[in-house]
Amino acid sequence: MREYIKNNPVKLFFILTFIISWSGILMVANQTGIPASTEQFDKLLPIAMIPYLLGPSIAGFIMIGLTQGKKGFNELFRKLSKWRLGSSIYLITIFTVPILSFVALFILYQFSEVYIPDIVTTNDKTALILS
Structure with missing residues (x-):
């Protein structure tokens, strides 16, 4: 076997x-x-x-x-x-998607309020994060 x-x-x-x-x-x-x-x-x-x-x-x-x-x-x-690369490469890798998402949502928000993230509009942020 x-x-x-x-x-x-x-x-x-x-x-x-x-x-x-x-x-x-x-x-x-x-x-x-x-x-x-x-x-x-x-x-x-x-x-x-x-x-x-x-x-x-x-x-x-x-x-x-x-x-x-x-x-x-x-x-x-x-x-x-x-570790073969510098720490700056890892930081770029980690933050690229969140930054691009933020920019895309900001641009879309200019055309419609539907694209406002829930974290901005809700009062109970803890419940939103935990759900």
């Missing part, structure tokens, strides 16, 4: 990703039945999305463990901790 895993890592990665990602949807279907009502689905959607979004990452870690073992994890974390 170990030889098969080492010879077919990509195939097994995609199979694992599929199984992990769809397990959240199957958990929701198991609890609500198929088809679920809109209220049931909306209530359980965050639970279903966790494995759906993390499936490729979890499968990647599993495959590193199966194919390379501890040496593979050490190499991965060594490469992740090595």
Whole structure:
């Protein structure tokens, strides 16, 4: 079995990703039945999305463990901790999307008040952020 895993890592990665990602949807279907009502689905959607979004990452870690073992994890974390670019590049990367979103909303607001972000118009900002 170990030889098969080492010879077919990509195939097994995609199979694992599929199984992990769809397990959240199957958990929701198991609890609500198929088809679920809109209220049931909306209530359980965050639970279903966790494995759906993390499936490729979890499968990647599993495959590193199966194919390379501890040496593979050490190499991965060594490469992740090595900073090759200056901190200004990372700041630009982090703030580009929020700045572009702000500029786009500001421009759109000039044409219609529909585009005012809720955070600006609401009095209960904490509830909005937590929801």
